[in-house]
Amino acid sequence: MPDPRVLPFPTSPGEARPAARLPLTVRGLGFVADGTRILDGIDLDLTDNRLTVIMGPNGAGKSVLLKLLHGLLPPSAGRILWGGRELDRHTRQRQAMVFQKPVLFRRSVRANLQFAVNLKKSPEATDLLSILMDDLHLNDLADRPARLLSGGEQQRLALARALLLTPDILFLDEPCANLDPASVLLIEETLHKARAGGTKVLLVTHDLHQARRLAEDVVFLHRGRLTEHSDADSYFDAPASPEARAYLAGQILL
Amino acid sequence: MGIHFRKSRGIMQDFAHSFSLAFQLLWRFDPALGEIVFLSLRVTFAAVLIACVIGLPIGAALAILRFPGRGLFVVLFNTLMGLPPVVVGLLVYMLLSNAGPLGVLQLLYTPGAMIIAQAVLVTPIIVALTQQVLSDLNAEYADTFRSMVVPWHKAAVTLLWDARYALLTVVLAGFGRAIAEVGAVIIVGGNINHVTRVMTTAIALETSKGDLALALALGLVLLMIALAVNAAVMAVRASARRMAYA
Numbered sequence: 001m002p003d004p005r006v007l008p009f010p011t012s013p014g015e016a017r018p019a020a021r022l023p024l025t026v027r028g029l030g031f032v033a034d035g036t037r038i039l040d041g042i043d044l045d046l047t048d049n050r051l052t053v054i055m056g057p058n059g060a061g062k063s064v065l066l067k068l069l070h071g072l073l074p075p076s077a078g079r080i081l082w083g084g085r086e087l088d089r090h091t092r093q094r095q096a097m098v099f100q101k102p103v104l105f106r107r108s109v110r111a112n113l114q115f116a117v118n119l120k121k122s123p124e125a126t127d128l129l130s131i132l133m134d135d136l137h138l139n140d141l142a143d144r145p146a147r148l149l150s151g152g153e154q155q156r157l158a159l160a161r162a163l164l165l166t167p168d169i170l171f172l173d174e175p176c177a178n179l180d181p182a183s184v185l186l187i188e189e190t191l192h193k194a195r196a197g198g199t200k201v202l203l204v205t206h207d208l209h210q211a212r213r214l215a216e217d218v219v220f221l222h223r224g225r226l227t228e229h230s231d232a233d234s235y236f237d238a239p240a241s242p243e244a245r246a247y248l249a250g251q252i253l254l
Numbered sequence: 255m256g257i258h259f260r261k262s263r264g265i266m267q268d269f270a271h272s273f274s275l276a277f278q279l280l281w282r283f284d285p286a287l288g289e290i291v292f293l294s295l296r297v298t299f300a301a302v303l304i305a306c307v308i309g310l311p312i313g314a315a316l317a318i319l320r321f322p323g324r325g326l327f328v329v330l331f332n333t334l335m336g337l338p339p340v341v342v343g344l345l346v347y348m349l350l351s352n353a354g355p356l357g358v359l360q361l362l363y364t365p366g367a368m369i370i371a372q373a374v375l376v377t378p379i380i381v382a383l384t385q386q387v388l389s390d391l392n393a394e395y396a397d398t399f400r401s402m403v404v405p406w407h408k409a410a411v412t413l414l415w416d417a418r419y420a421l422l423t424v425v426l427a428g429f430g431r432a433i434a435e436v437g438a439v440i441i442v443g444g445n446i447n448h449v450t451r452v453m454t455t456a457i458a459l460e461t462s463k464g465d466l467a468l469a470l471a472l473g474l475v476l477l478m479i480a481l482a483v484n485a486a487v488m489a490v491r492a493s494a495r496r497m498a499y500a
Contacts, residue, residue, distance in 0.1 A: 072400055089403050097401045103394060106416040106499050115412070119402060147498040165402065 007163065007190070007197035008124075008131065022083030023047045024069065024169070024200075030077030031064055038064045039224045042078065049200040051191065053211045053232070056221035057247060062204045063100070065221065066171045069202065070097050082169075096167035100174045102158035104146035109138055109157055112146050116164035125164055132160040135190050152183030159187055169200045176210060188214060208248070212236060220244045268466065275467030276474055287468070291475050294452040297365050297439070298432040301372030305428055309377045310421070313384025314410035317392050328385060334378030339371075343441030346371040350442065363444040368452070371438040376428040383424040388413045391420075419494035422487045429483060433476065 029042035039061040046052060054062045067073045069080060071087035082091050105112050113133070117125040133139050136156040141149060146157060155175055162170060172191075176184045191214065195201050205211055211218065215232035220241065227241040239245045279287050316328060348354050350362040350370070361367045391413050392399075399409045414421065436454035443450035445459055453472045460469035 070401060072397060092401065093403045095401075099397065103398045105395070105412065116402070119404065119408075145498040 003196075007135075007193040007199075008128065022168075023081075025081045025084075026069070026078065027081075028078035029065075029068065029075055029080060031061070031068060031073065032076040033064075037224055039068070039221075042226045044219065044226060044229060046200070046202070049195070049198060050216035051195050051201045051203065051214055052217050052219060053215035054202065054204045054219045054221065055206070055211060055244075055247070059223070060221040061224045062221055063173050066097070066173050066202065066204055069169075070095055070171050072097070094167060095169045095171065096162035096165045097171040098155070098158050098162050098173065098175050100177060102154045104149075104154060104157060104161075107146060108143050109146050109149070110142040112157060113138075113161055113164060116161045120165055122166065125166070128164060128166070132163055132190070135193065136160050136186055152179040155179060156183060156186060159190060163190070163194055163199075167199055169202065170194060172201065172203045174204050174206065176205065176207065184210070220247070222247075272466040272470045276471035279468065279471040280474065284471075287471055287475070289448065290451055290453055290456050290472065291479075293365065293450075294433065294454070294476075295479070297368045297372060297452060298429060300369045301376055301432050302425060302428050304369065304373040305376035305380045305432075306425060308373075309380025309428075310384055310414060311410065313381045314388050314414050315406075316381070316385040317388035317413065318406050318409055328382075331378045331382040331385065335382050337375055337378065339375060339435050339437030340441065342374050343371055343438035346374060346438065346442050362442060363446060363450060365443070365450060367442040368439040368450060371442045372432045372435060375435060375438060376432050379428045379431055380424060383427060384421060387417050387420045387424060391417050416499075419491050419499060422490060426483065426487050430480065433479065 024044075024046040026042050026044040029039060029044075030037065031039040042065065054065065056062050064073065068075055069087075071080075071089075071092045080087055085091060105115060107115075113129055117129055133142065136159065138153075138157060138160060141153060141157075146154065149157065159172075159175060170191075176187055179187070188210070191201055191203070203214065205214075212232070215235070217229065217231050218235040219226060220228040220235070220239075220243065222241075222243040227243045228235065228239060230240060234240070235244065236248070239248055312331075316324060316331075346367065347362065349356045350359065350367050351357055352362075359366075361370070392409075395409070395413065395416075398404075399412075404412070434454060436458055439450070439452060440455045440458065443452070443455065445451050445455040451459075453476050457469045457472050457476075460466070460472070
């Protein structure tokens with residue numbers, strides 16, 4: 001009997017898959033766009049498949065960091081290695097990303113999900129499809145055009161589509177921004193299941209309550225620099241950096 | 255003034271008479287008229303089909319792929335959209351004539367030659383407009399394609415499918431160009447009765463002969479076909495928009 005708290009990914013369900021444990025190593029990472037320095041001198045080691053939350057005020061560079069880690073943007077400086085390997089299309093094939101504003105194909109909900117199933121070509125993907133449709137309450141929406149869904153429904157669909165790729169690392173850029181509590185709950189439950197199924201989850205959020213519920217470790221960015229990376233308990237109880245302390249205290253950071 | 259008035263009245267009478275005869279031809283569904291209309295539609299549909307088979311994939315590739323000289327191709331196809339039909343007619347004529355490289359095919363003065371000429375005229379329109387439509391959609395999908403590592407040919411098929419309703423307008427533009435075209439088909443087809451006479455060449459011929467009734471009847475059919483095709487495409491697109499697929 002499969003454990004309902006675990007998303008049964010094709011490889012070793014219930015276990016952290018080996019690839020997810022590979023260290024994601026960032027050294028001296030910088031990114032410049034139109035002459036503006038967005039990120040500067042980021043060093044980061046993510047060595048296990050804990051659920052990592054990236055926090056920081058607006059403009060801190062969180063979304064850019066996520067895109068760089070996923071290989072969607074080329075760094076202006078520094079290196080990113082995943083298991084000692086440079087990022088390329090092969091590493092990206094073992095990752096997935098959910099964007100802040102979900103981009104869905106102009107098709108039905110089912111056809112959007114089927115696209116990922118066809119891309120993955122794994123025999124277990126069809127089983128995973130029905131599990132995810134149940135988990136994220138998409139069954140009643142299956143034949144509706146994806147673009148007519150509400151924001152919460154669209155984001156649930158985007159998450160299901162990303163998980164159908166059975167990623168070793170899942171990047172999420174503020175997936176719950178402006179969603180109702182029911183959608184937030186469904187998404188968080190699914191993230192826990194994915195995490196239990198062996199996926200490394202990296203989540204950007206502004207929502208402190210959500211971060212407290214989900215985070216096992218927290219990366220804090222401020223003005224393009226990483227000021228803190230610590231366990232969630234230490235971060236929330238006794239943040240080491242003055243910027244993180246100010247952010248948690250609700251002070252405006254400039 | 256008097257002479258001018260009499261002349262005007264004569265033209266108006268001719269005009270009314272021609273309209274009346276034209277409607278009679280249409281009402282009776284005159285076989286000669288039917289033959290010309292059928293050939294026109296056959297040639298145009300075949301040419302647009304060929305242009306789509308060639309033009310849609312090229313347009314999609316230009317929208318997705320980034321390679322040196324891509325901009326040059328885009329400019330080239332945009333320029334070729336305005337190809338003068340008589341020049342295309344002349345080039346196809348030279349290709350298909352007995353002395354030309356494709357002379358062995360013996361296609362000159364056949365509907366096949368007219369289809370080739372129209373396909374040459376329509377293909378750049380399909381390529382250039384497809385590239386424009388799909389570039390907009392690709393800008394929306396590009397990050398998702400990269401994130402999901404979608405191969406470019408699969409991305410092209412996805413874009414073509416998801417933009418299918420917008421592409422109907424592109425096909426319509428090609429259809430409009432082909433069905434209304436006269437310069438190229440008259441050169442390579444020769445306007446031979448029962449063989450290569452289509453609506454536009456017949457209108458030109460009948461007008462020059464002074465048989466305005468047949469010319470007008472054909473003109474009316476041409477307008478009605480254009481109207482019907484446009485209305486059908488608009489209806490499909492409107493319904494697709496309601497369903498959020500367009």
